[in-house]
Amino acid sequence: MARIVQKYGGTSVGSAQRIEHVAARIEKAVAHGNELVVVVSAMGKSTDVLVDLAKQMTESPSKREMDMLLSTGEQVTISLLAMALHKRGIEAISFTGWQAGIKTEESHGNARISDIQTDRMEAELGNGKVVIVAGFQGVTQSGEITTLGRGGSDTTAVALAAALKASRCEIYTDVTGVFTTDPRFVKQARKLHSISYDEMLEMANLGAGVLHPRAVEFAKNYEIPLMVASSMVDEPGTMIEEEVTMEQNLVVRGIAFENDVTKITVAGLPNKIDALSTLFSTLSKNQINVDIIIQNQSDDKHVDISFSITQSSLKETIAILEEAKSELEFSSIHYEEDLAKVSIIGSGMVSNPGVAANMFNVLAENDIFIKMVSTSEIKVSVVVKEEDMVLAVEMLHQAFQLAEEEAAVV
Amino acid sequence: MARIVQKYGGTSVGSAQRIEHVAARIEKAVAHGNELVVVVSAMGKSTDVLVDLAKQMTESPSKREMDMLLSTGEQVTISLLAMALHKRGIEAISFTGWQAGIKTEESHGNARISDIQTDRMEAELGNGKVVIVAGFQGVTQSGEITTLGRGGSDTTAVALAAALKASRCEIYTDVTGVFTTDPRFVKQARKLHSISYDEMLEMANLGAGVLHPRAVEFAKNYEIPLMVASSMVDEPGTMIEEEVTMEQNLVVRGIAFENDVTKITVAGLPNKIDALSTLFSTLSKNQINVDIIIQNQSDDKHVDISFSITQSSLKETIAILEEAKSELEFSSIHYEEDLAKVSIIGSGMVSNPGVAANMFNVLAENDIFIKMVSTSEIKVSVVVKEEDMVLAVEMLHQAFQLAEEEAAVV
Numbered sequence: 001m002a003r004i005v006q007k008y009g010g011t012s013v014g015s016a017q018r019i020e021h022v023a024a025r026i027e028k029a030v031a032h033g034n035e036l037v038v039v040v041s042a043m044g045k046s047t048d049v050l051v052d053l054a055k056q057m058t059e060s061p062s063k064r065e066m067d068m069l070l071s072t073g074e075q076v077t078i079s080l081l082a083m084a085l086h087k088r089g090i091e092a093i094s095f096t097g098w099q100a101g102i103k104t105e106e107s108h109g110n111a112r113i114s115d116i117q118t119d120r121m122e123a124e125l126g127n128g129k130v131v132i133v134a135g136f137q138g139v140t141q142s143g144e145i146t147t148l149g150r151g152g153s154d155t156t157a158v159a160l161a162a163a164l165k166a167s168r169c170e171i172y173t174d175v176t177g178v179f180t181t182d183p184r185f186v187k188q189a190r191k192l193h194s195i196s197y198d199e200m201l202e203m204a205n206l207g208a209g210v211l212h213p214r215a216v217e218f219a220k221n222y223e224i225p226l227m228v229a230s231s232m233v234d235e236p237g238t239m240i241e242e243e244v245t246m247e248q249n250l251v252v253r254g255i256a257f258e259n260d261v262t263k264i265t266v267a268g269l270p271n272k273i274d275a276l277s278t279l280f281s282t283l284s285k286n287q288i289n290v291d292i293i294i295q296n297q298s299d300d301k302h303v304d305i306s307f308s309i310t311q312s313s314l315k316e317t318i319a320i321l322e323e324a325k326s327e328l329e330f331s332s333i334h335y336e337e338d339l340a341k342v343s344i345i346g347s348g349m350v351s352n353p354g355v356a357a358n359m360f361n362v363l364a365e366n367d368i369f370i371k372m373v374s375t376s377e378i379k380v381s382v383v384v385k386e387e388d389m390v391l392a393v394e395m396l397h398q399a400f401q402l403a404e405e406e407a408a409v410v
Numbered sequence: 411m412a413r414i415v416q417k418y419g420g421t422s423v424g425s426a427q428r429i430e431h432v433a434a435r436i437e438k439a440v441a442h443g444n445e446l447v448v449v450v451s452a453m454g455k456s457t458d459v460l461v462d463l464a465k466q467m468t469e470s471p472s473k474r475e476m477d478m479l480l481s482t483g484e485q486v487t488i489s490l491l492a493m494a495l496h497k498r499g500i501e502a503i504s505f506t507g508w509q510a511g512i513k514t515e516e517s518h519g520n521a522r523i524s525d526i527q528t529d530r531m532e533a534e535l536g537n538g539k540v541v542i543v544a545g546f547q548g549v550t551q552s553g554e555i556t557t558l559g560r561g562g563s564d565t566t567a568v569a570l571a572a573a574l575k576a577s578r579c580e581i582y583t584d585v586t587g588v589f590t591t592d593p594r595f596v597k598q599a600r601k602l603h604s605i606s607y608d609e610m611l612e613m614a615n616l617g618a619g620v621l622h623p624r625a626v627e628f629a630k631n632y633e634i635p636l637m638v639a640s641s642m643v644d645e646p647g648t649m650i651e652e653e654v655t656m657e658q659n660l661v662v663r664g665i666a667f668e669n670d671v672t673k674i675t676v677a678g679l680p681n682k683i684d685a686l687s688t689l690f691s692t693l694s695k696n697q698i699n700v701d702i703i704i705q706n707q708s709d710d711k712h713v714d715i716s717f718s719i720t721q722s723s724l725k726e727t728i729a730i731l732e733e734a735k736s737e738l739e740f741s742s743i744h745y746e747e748d749l750a751k752v753s754i755i756g757s758g759m760v761s762n763p764g765v766a767a768n769m770f771n772v773l774a775e776n777d778i779f780i781k782m783v784s785t786s787e788i789k790v791s792v793v794v795k796e797e798d799m800v801l802a803v804e805m806l807h808q809a810f811q812l813a814e815e816e817a818a819v820v
Contacts, residue, residue, distance in 0.1 A: 016463065
């Protein structure tokens, strides 16, 4: 008998029929003798409906009242799932975030979990019940309802798994697992049997979009084995865990990519010790998210700084920089739109110095011009023209033999 | 400066526009320097939508999970109303039932309020905020979400008014007040300036449907002046309070009526001490609601018992009685359908012995045959043919001068 935390996302509980289907899966897991805690999101588009209602009231709703509003979405799902389980003769009880003892910091819209008081859940697990918990929400010390922000339900599930000392956390979603790259763009994409936390973090941050990075970080810190699988079909998913014994020799494990990248170059900044910090403090104060940063010294007295942002923040970024021109003392701004970022990811890179060079070769052979480069221990990212993105991914996928069965690569 | 509890029902908060409108009314009350606590119901038909969802899961959802589900309805409204007030620059904060400290007994679906811990509300009122509370819901000692059953939001409002020592409780609904009789049937119906708690209780129980009896009882016990008025139009409503000085000489204050009444006669029951108790225990065990009861002795050894029920429970009632025939030992059952109940109500009746006779005269003059009679200290009810109902009400309304301005009657 194992204690398992399962999480079902919004699409998986998007209708009465789908909730039925989830209940059937839970019934199966219970029949195998497992102790089950189930975390669910709001049904399908119900969060959008609530957000729309709020927008009808005011353009800038208070974060506290948004949390009050949005937290009802998961509360609806937990009660419906409990009913579906009861109908199958399975003992189950639903808990809101506050009932499950999920304490968060005093902050709305994007609160972090500070503590989980498990007594009530432990008591009901002890009574042989399936415990159903509303994802995405918690309560502060002073009794305020909070939400955990994007990917919050994933975080709830992993945090519960840690607090309840579960043997693993299973995230059921609308994809069947983690792929070597996005199968919607690259036909050769292959589902991975397993991947390490760090690799998954790089995949998630780079837009693979399967699991929220916060949840992966949490799982890594508490060493919770995570499984990502489909709630629709019955096939093994991808395990995310520390030891990836079977596949450790595979240098590159996946390729992530995203378009909508814009490169901005601020030229002729004075070569002062605080040039970078002044520039990026100005941007971060204005909530501009910067990704890759490159600094070039143009002459003794001046530096050029390039960085990438999303297309949508271009206009605002230019306006902010122009306004701060007298303070920053740069000479000019240039920008290039319609770019994309392509990244190769793999823990094996650390001990394989030739990987980046190999990547650059593949791109050069295919006449793909590299605009920016950024590297970490387990990742190399390049910025290329958006029109070259899919070709770059396909060529890299092939070059690093990602389509081949893993056993063959060992 | 007065402390006022206002309550807005489902129709009054049925859309974003209507919530805007409610916010405007609250703004006005705040501008007059009042301290405001506002109780709201779920938006329009949203409770029906939730009930439908539950029915899709199972035919007999657990009461605990229904409470979990339904309590989200009011939670949506409180957050939206808070946003609408914020937009108008009014400081406001929303509270669920558990956040407002509304404690109930450990029972689901129809829980009674056991205590209200007002600290949090008092603190926010002290901060100059409008406090918005979700109606219809509370929390048990063990942290279970409960709902208060039908008319629950009215009860929440009155209970808060009592706990917070408010100067009055204003119930805003889709009618403009309490009328001498139902204006949809009788054109001469007139809105009452004021009415006593007991009169209102009789009106409510008899189908006037404006306020839930539980709320009126609560208001009576704690001597909370209640006002019923429309949330849509700006005109004075009806005050419900102990002292009705202006109108105390008016003998009959209102006429209530309802159709769908069926009279059942159980004939030839043995004349035993427990004849009545056995019969009605059998019915109540089967959830049959009986209204008027009349006992007639037919001979030394036998009694006939007549009682009224709703049309919809006729079939089941007959079946239950037939099944219990050997135990009850009656000789036959008769029933008469398509009847209606008409009641005159007024505190002044106690000291006016001729009122019932007057009523019977009016009906006789209009060839209306009386099938059953039942009296209380402040009410006389008769059962008549359904086709005579409206005529009976109109004639009584005229005879007791209810259409005339109250001052003229003093």
